[in-house]
Amino acid sequence: MSHTLTRPAVAEAPARPRRSRATRRERGVGLSMVAPAVILLLLFLVVPALLGLGLSFTNARLISPEAPRFVGLDNFVRAFTSDPTFVASVRNTVVFALFIVPFQAGLGLVLAILVNQKIRGATAFRVIFFAPVVTSIVVVSVLWKFLYQKEGLVNAAIDWVTFGAWSGADWLNNPSTALGAIIVLSIWQAVGFHMLIWLSGLQTISEELYEAARMDGAGLWRQFTAVTWPGLRSTRVFVLIQITIAALSLFVQVDVMTQGGPMNSTTTLVYHAVRQGFRNQETGYGSALSLIFFAAVILVTLLQAYLTRNKESER
Amino acid sequence: MSAPVLPTTDPAPSPAARRDAAEPARRPRGQRGGRRRRTVLTYVLLGILGAFFLFPLVFMFVSSLKPDAQILQDLSSWRAFLPIGDVSLGNYDKIFDRVPVWRFLANSVIVTVVTVVAGLFVNSLAGFALSRLTWRGRGLVLGFVLATLVVPFETIAVPMVYWVSKLPTLGLENGVLVYDFGWLNSYKVQIVPFVANAFSIFLFTQYFSTIPRSIDEAARIDGASWFTIYRRIAMPLSGPAIATVAILSFLAAWNQYLWPLMVVQQEQLRPVMVGMQYFFQLNTAWGEVMAYTSLITIPVLLVFLVFQRQFIASVAASGVKG
Numbered sequence: 001m002s003h004t005l006t007r008p009a010v011a012e013a014p015a016r017p018r019r020s021r022a023t024r025r026e027r028g029v030g031l032s033m034v035a036p037a038v039i040l041l042l043l044f045l046v047v048p049a050l051l052g053l054g055l056s057f058t059n060a061r062l063i064s065p066e067a068p069r070f071v072g073l074d075n076f077v078r079a080f081t082s083d084p085t086f087v088a089s090v091r092n093t094v095v096f097a098l099f100i101v102p103f104q105a106g107l108g109l110v111l112a113i114l115v116n117q118k119i120r121g122a123t124a125f126r127v128i129f130f131a132p133v134v135t136s137i138v139v140v141s142v143l144w145k146f147l148y149q150k151e152g153l154v155n156a157a158i159d160w161v162t163f164g165a166w167s168g169a170d171w172l173n174n175p176s177t178a179l180g181a182i183i184v185l186s187i188w189q190a191v192g193f194h195m196l197i198w199l200s201g202l203q204t205i206s207e208e209l210y211e212a213a214r215m216d217g218a219g220l221w222r223q224f225t226a227v228t229w230p231g232l233r234s235t236r237v238f239v240l241i242q243i244t245i246a247a248l249s250l251f252v253q254v255d256v257m258t259q260g261g262p263m264n265s266t267t268t269l270v271y272h273a274v275r276q277g278f279r280n281q282e283t284g285y286g287s288a289l290s291l292i293f294f295a296a297v298i299l300v301t302l303l304q305a306y307l308t309r310n311k312e313s314e315r
Numbered sequence: 316m317s318a319p320v321l322p323t324t325d326p327a328p329s330p331a332a333r334r335d336a337a338e339p340a341r342r343p344r345g346q347r348g349g350r351r352r353r354t355v356l357t358y359v360l361l362g363i364l365g366a367f368f369l370f371p372l373v374f375m376f377v378s379s380l381k382p383d384a385q386i387l388q389d390l391s392s393w394r395a396f397l398p399i400g401d402v403s404l405g406n407y408d409k410i411f412d413r414v415p416v417w418r419f420l421a422n423s424v425i426v427t428v429v430t431v432v433a434g435l436f437v438n439s440l441a442g443f444a445l446s447r448l449t450w451r452g453r454g455l456v457l458g459f460v461l462a463t464l465v466v467p468f469e470t471i472a473v474p475m476v477y478w479v480s481k482l483p484t485l486g487l488e489n490g491v492l493v494y495d496f497g498w499l500n501s502y503k504v505q506i507v508p509f510v511a512n513a514f515s516i517f518l519f520t521q522y523f524s525t526i527p528r529s530i531d532e533a534a535r536i537d538g539a540s541w542f543t544i545y546r547r548i549a550m551p552l553s554g555p556a557i558a559t560v561a562i563l564s565f566l567a568a569w570n571q572y573l574w575p576l577m578v579v580q581q582e583q584l585r586p587v588m589v590g591m592q593y594f595f596q597l598n599t600a601w602g603e604v605m606a607y608t609s610l611i612t613i614p615v616l617l618v619f620l621v622f623q624r625q626f627i628a629s630v631a632a633s634g635v636k637g
């Protein structure tokens with residue numbers, strides 16, 4: 001207690017020990033309240049992540065009488081030098097992302113601008129564009145698998161639109177069209193989600209800015225480039241990063257529709273990791289593939305941090 | 316069927332959602348002709364795009380009512396989108412013979428409801444402690460939670476299977492406590508790993524910090540415990556946050572596919588999405604596939620149509636961190 005007397009403000013003295021006791025109690029309460037969540041996150045996120053890091057340097061198998069043995073960088077060397085499927089996976093994943101990011105983000109923005117207008121039925125269209133998002137991607141993949149058949153509805157529609165000039169393809173069974181077919185259905189399924197993110201960005205832009213632009217005689221395109229586009233700067237970074245990470249994680253569509261084929265034309269990083277790590281029971285190698293995927297995600301996330309920081313310093 | 320997972324108290328529509336209510340274009344002056352032409356053009360575009368977004372779902376529901384022969388026959392005409400011709404609920408009858416549909420639905424409902432309810436509790440409690448209590452180490456815990464946001468589930472799926480196959484499990488056998496190893500083939504392996512969610516904690520933390528702190532102080536003076544403040548004050552004021560977390564975790568849980576595929580081999584424990592696998596054989600009966608996919612999609616679409624305002628607000632909220 002004596003140390004409190006040395007403090008200049010005597011009036012604080014009685015309050016101090018009481019507050020620290022209350023603070024200590026608050027700490028106990030706080031810790032016990034976060035404990036369930038923190039313990040679960042540690043057990044089912046941090047531990048598996050660290051385990052994956054460790055296993056990627058071993059030859060661990062899912063079910064094996066032998067204990068995992070340390071093999072150094074063997075798994076990574078194998079991926080980059082003697083696994084053609086891995087190389088195809090990386091290429092497909094990158095191609096998928098390169099197409100998905102601009103098309104999905106662009107179409108999402110177009111939809112958002114269309115349904116952001118004060119017209120009758122705008123809400124109904126928002127609901128329609130969002131309906132595929134709530135539909136499970138497994139269901140969506142099965143459904144489109146049927147639509148994409150040689151004698152399927154997609155080809156019937158192409159036939160009808162081109163008056164029979166072009167009869168389409170056997171989309172999922174052709175190595176040159178399979179990935180493209182998956183790209184189209186992926187955009188269809190998820191674009192409604194990004195439409196809403198764009199929409200919430202659009203609604204933060206003040207109507208006065210548009211009025212001022214119109215006063216200056218700006219047409220629709222000028223209003224878009226001078227007001228809308230700059231106003232969406234932070235939304236843009238968020239949407240692009242979200243789509244990129246989702247694109248890198250492509251799995252279900254491939255698993256349901258093509259199993260990576262034909263001729264590895266649709267296999268992806270995550271699909272390959274799951275196939276090796278789980279179906280072929282090679283936990284060590286699968287973990288290494290997952291780690292490579294995680295490195296890509298971290299790279300994209302760092303890019304986001306960089307782009308966001310850049311924005312703030314420019315202001 | 317899946318209705319109980321949503322909050323019973325209807326959250327007040329957010330300002331953004333309320334603004335959604337479509338109003339007829341009523342602009343004071345300006346080039347009316349150009350504006351009207353623009354509106355017509357907008358509707359034409361919306362109509363084409365709307366058809367593109369609706370046609371696969373309409374096709375699915377319509378086809379589920381037709382026998383395979385009729386589906387194939389209608390494929391190249393508008394009849395594909397109309398329930399005409401040989402229409403019946405026959406496919407729905409047949410899927411019940413082929414797979415234990417009720418069992419799969421019950422499993423999905425159990426997993427979804429428990430994950431959502433437990434998740435609401437665990438994550439809101441953590442969010443409360445992180446936003447309304449002051450304690451040393453709080454910043455550290457918040458930093459930890461935010462850091463875990465960058466780990467996609469796909470990156471840990473493979474080591475996670477290895478991990479849960481080694482976890483200890485307790486049980487009672489003839490009144491004696493026994494333990495074993497391996498969480499595979501159980502409900503808990505489908506639920507427990509998904510209860511805590513960094514993004515939900517983050518949303519609750521954000522939301523709780525908007526409630527004035529003077530309420531806590533008044534309640535503390537009246538002798539209320541922190542848990543009472545959480546239960547009686549913070550949660551009842553957090554309808555929109557609860558709805559957001561409930562909706563996002565409902566969708567994630569109902570649509571689970573990769574994880575149950577890996578960790579649940581026993582048919583009687585599998586959820587609806589994995590049940591889909593049973594329909595793909597040498598000659599796929601597409602009418603039955605469409606009936607099954609319709610059956611597991613209808614509950615979600617119904618919940619979505621009833622709560623569409625909240626769904627839209629939820630997704631908008633998930634983008635605020637950008």
